Amino acid sequence: MTHLPHLVTDLGLILGAAGLMTLIFKKLKQPLVLGYIIAGLLVGPHFSLFPTIIEIENINIWAEIGVIFLLFSLGLEFSFKKLVKVGGASSVMALIEVVVMLLLGYLTGKILGWSTMDSIFLGGILSISSTTIIIRAFDELGVKTQRFAGLVFGVLIVEDLVAILLMVLLSTLAVSQQFAGSEMLEAVLKLAFFLLLWFLGGIFLIPTFLRKASKLMNDETLLIVSLALCLLMVILAAQAGFSPALGAFIMGSILAETTKAEKIEHLISSVKDLFGAIFFVSVGILINPAMIVTYAGPIALITVVTLLGKALSITGGGLISGQGLKTSIQSGMSVSQIGEFSFIIATLGLTLKVTSDFLYPVAVAVSAITTFTTPYMIKLAEPLYRSVERVLPEKWQKSLNEYSSGTQTIGTTSDWKLVLKSYVINLVVYSVVIIGIVLLAARYLNPFITENVVNGNLGDIATTAVTLIFMAPFLWALAVHHPQKEAQGRIWANRNYRSLIIVLGFVRIAVAILFIGFLLNQFFSAQLAFLVGLVIMALMIVFSKRIQRFYIRIENRFVRNLNARELNEAAKMHHTLTPWDAHLSSFDILPDSVIVGKSLFDLQIREKYGINVAVIERGDRTIMAPTRNELVFPNDKLYVFGSDEQMEGFRQFIQTTIPAAANGEGEKEEVRLQKLQIKSTSALLHKSIRQSGVREKTKGLIVGVEKNGNRILNPDSELVFEEGDIVWIVGVPRRIKQLEGNTVEEVLQS
Template sequence: MTHLPNLITDLGLILCAAGITTLIFKKLKQPLVLGYIIAGLLVGPHVALFPTIIETENITIWAEIGVIFLLFSLGLEFSFKKLVKVGGASSVMALVEVVVMLLLGYLTGKLLGWGTMDSIFLGGILSISSTTIIIRAFEELGVKSQRFAGLVFGVLIVEDLVAILLMVLLSTLAVSQQFAGSEMLAAVLKLGFFLVVWFLAGIFLIPTFLRKASKLMNDETLLIVSLALCLLMVILAAQVGFSPALGAFIMGSILAETTKAEKIEHLIASVKDLFGAIFFVSVGILINPETILTYAGPIAIITIVTLVGKALSITGGGLMAGQGLKTSVQSGMSVSQIGEFSFIIATLGLTLKVTSDFLYPVAVAVSAITTFTTPYMIQLSTPLYKFLESILPEKWKRSLNEYSSGAQAINTTSDWKLVLRSYVVNLVLYSVILVAIVLLSARYLNPFISANFINGEMGTIVTTAITLVFMAPFLWAFAVYHPQKEALGRLWANRNYRSLLIVLEFVRVALSLLFIGFLLNQFFPVQVSIVVALFIIALLVIFSKRIQKFYVRIEHRFMTNLNAREIKAASKMHHTLTPWDVHLTSFDVSPKSVVVGRSLLELQVREKYGVNIAVIERGDRTIMAPTRQELIFPGDKIYVFGSDEQIETFRQFIQSEVNLQGERDRAEDVKLQKLVVSEASPLLHTSIRASGIRETTKGLIVGIERNGKRILNPESDLVFQVNDIIWIVGSPWRIKELEAVPNVMAG
């Protein structure tokens, strides 16, 4: 009889159990993750009613593979550009939640009499919500299009990155067995350094490689190449001391920026589902039912802490970010569960042998309970909001509304902010790149050249020369390049700022010289380094123009790869109707464009320029065939249909900027203000359109309170009545001018 390896027998048993529970939980309309966990419990060594797996150690290997592909798929959905686009509100909410739940988890563990490491890991387990469970619940309840859902998605994106950081910090803490601030800081800096290096190198190389090889790739080869890249980054992450799962997540986020992202995500779905099922089944295998019964009390307490703590922390974070009571409550009630990352953090504790055996099944039990409660929590959010609104004092509600309006005021970006932000970004990015080049040269390039080509001093000189060639464009960019030339020019025009700008330039040049010294110090004595440094500086000055061209090519390739998906999407909308010689093209609306804040009716682009605005893209929203009342906002992308001559004329118009001469020299805040119409007001019995408020304040009437009723976004033909409270979004100083109109009182 042929001997069948236990690994295959165990895998067959796992998949059979997973398949049966999948069908049952599909029928019951329950999350499949819970079905997988129960399947693992049934085939695990602690339940004798069903066939039991033979070698638990083998399943651990399958589970690790499952974690890798699970995080690879999460990375494909993550995208660092999404993180950059996440609003400040979502970031505040996520960070408040993580900090609060870390503290609550630790305190709960201590109150239960658990050890320090168990309590710390419990805080990490409770701090991350489940992306999979929340998205599925939103789809089933049909709330994905609501405002709070967008905030929650932003919170989940931030939490994914925080979870990666937590894994690194907890690993460092587990090894040192004590909270050392210097070690934690070193771990964070190391993570940040490698994240930047991997992301920059990945975006520069991988999209280009996929584009060059696209003609050779069918679905099969693309799948194999994607998995190979994933596992390559897994190996690289493990080599530098990080979790293999981190490498998988990073590679997924890099591939998420390529034009092949959707295709890879589709191809990898089956692999992810297979190994993800094995991972969650392995979670159930490690559960001892007796442990759950023994720790039923702590499980109940931790579940309550999770439900209440997450709801309150997210709600509080939302209120702090000025999101209003309703949106904050809905967001808080949506994230009261733990999931995938919590299992991974719990597994990390077991793998490192720093947590007790009971913590893992306790975490799984809490996850199972909170998963069941998630849809009900979301459904209860609106009734809870209405209840809170009914019991809150009017003074509190008015204060919340005023704070929410103030927190969402829009401020213009100053030139100093633009320049300093560009300096800081350049400082971080180019410092990381230059340090990485020098370290790679010292650790790999120099030994390679010495061992295979030229030994001794000549080999060192060759290594230095090659390294300098790679460093030159980034040294030039670090010391000379100005990405915000217009803002810098405006600041330089003000004599009061010139001395400070000169100091900043001097600092940049000095830091560039330090990097040259850092390179030379790897290979030469100090005296020789100074002489060589002067020679290198002279060469950099002589070949400055060539270095500049080289850098521009590097930057262009990087930005093209980074924005490849957007470029491809835009190109799909550029078509030509040959008989009429017209085509569709797009324009990005600058914040200073003359069209900002004006409706299509006011602009009359068809009448003046002969073109039609067919589509407006606003963030993730696409407005097809916009109406004449649609306003143009900063950052909009508008798709215009017309001939070359018509589009060129329109381009000159849309790219022209508002003439600010004669305007007050101040940054304009946009705030929500109110006016009350008296009996003698000239506004009385006039319509919004005829009142001239819009022209006087450069603002927008967003609401009117009349006899206790609220009219949101009133029609322009609505006529003002006595004691109407008019809510206007606009510049405070302009609205102050309106107050000068007799018998119109400001609130």
């Protein structure tokens, strides 16, 4: 009889149990993650009713591969550009929640009498919510289009990055076994350095490679190349001293910026599902049911801490960031669970052998309970808000509404802020690139040249020359390039600030010289380095124009690669139909646009602007040829057909926003631009603006008057109204209608 390896037997058992549980949990409409965990529990060594796996060590290898592909997939959905676009409110809420839950987890562990390391890892486990569970719950409850859902998605994006940082910090802490501030700071700086270096290098090289090789790639080739890139970055991350999962996440986030992102995500989904299932089943295999019974009390306490701590911290963060009471409560009630990252952090503790055996099953049990409670927490959010609103003093509600409105102001950016921000970004980015080039040259290029090409001082000189060629464009950009020329020119026009601009210029040149010294110090003595440095600076001055042109080519390629996905999507929907000069284009609807909540019939888009709405994209749903009764929701994408002039008018219309009014939750009233025509029966006839009392009666402001075909913007208060005049008022529609009865016609225009 042919011998069948235990690995194959165990894998068949795992997938069989996972497949059966998938069907059962699909029928019960419960999260599949819980089904996988239960499947692992049934085939694990602690449950003898069913066949049991033979070699757990092999399954752990499969599970580690599962983590790699799981984080690779999360990276494809993450994208660093999404992180940049996440609003300040989501960032504040996420950071407050992480800090609060780290503290609560640590304190809870200490109250239970656990060790310091168990308590720290418990804080890390409780601090990250489950993206998978939340998205699935939002889909099932149909709340993805609501305002709080956008905030929650932003919170999850920030938490993903924080989870990566936590994994690095916890690994460092586990190895050192002490709270050394210098080591923790070094770990954070090292992570930031490599993240930036890999992202910059990846965006410059990988999209270009995929674009050049696109004609040679079918689905099979693209899948293999994507997995190869993922595993190469995993190896690179491990070589740099990070976890393999970090490398997978980084490569996913780089590929997320390419035009192949959606295709790769589609191709990788089956691989991710397969190994993800193995990972979650392995989570269940490691659970000891007897330990869960033993620690039932701590599990109940930690569950309560998770539900209340996350809800209160996110709600508090929402209020601090000015999101209004209702939105803050809805957001807080949505993220009260732990999931996949919590399992990974718990696994990390076991792998490093720094946590107790009971922490892992406790974390899984808390995750299972909070996963079941998630839909109910989301449903209870609105009733809870109403209850809080009833008991909250009116004075407090008014203060919250005023604070929320005050945070929605539009800030202005000074020239100094633009210039200093550009200088700081340039300094950080180019410093990382230059240091990365020097370190690569010292570690890999110099040994290769001295061993295989030429040895001794000649080898060092050759290494320096090659390295300098790669460094030169970035040294020039660091010392000379001005990304904000217009803003700097306006500052230079003020003689009082010229000395500061000159000082900043000298600082940049000095930093560039220091980097040249850093390079030379790797291979030469101090005296020789000084002489060679003078020669290098002279050569850079002589060849500055060529270096400048080379840098601009590098910068243009990087920017083109970074924005390739957006440009490609725009190109797909922008086809000119000659000879009509009409085309199909798309518009993203902001949550505060004036058209949100209105039907296509009410908006009269075709009648007013001459364009047709062909398609509405809403999340994962595409509405073809929408009917006149279709409503426009926040974050919809409208595909419309028309000419350039018609598109411009429509764009200005949809970009008109409704002034923020405490999220619509308080007593704030809607403000609109109104048109009022002066008739023979009007109470305003023959009165001046001052005498009319419009400001006092409507709490509005007259911003324009059309008189005899002439338009007067911001008219003088002594202007007298005559019959036929059209008055434009910014105010509350209800109040203006009370002033003139049915003579007011609401007009929506920017």
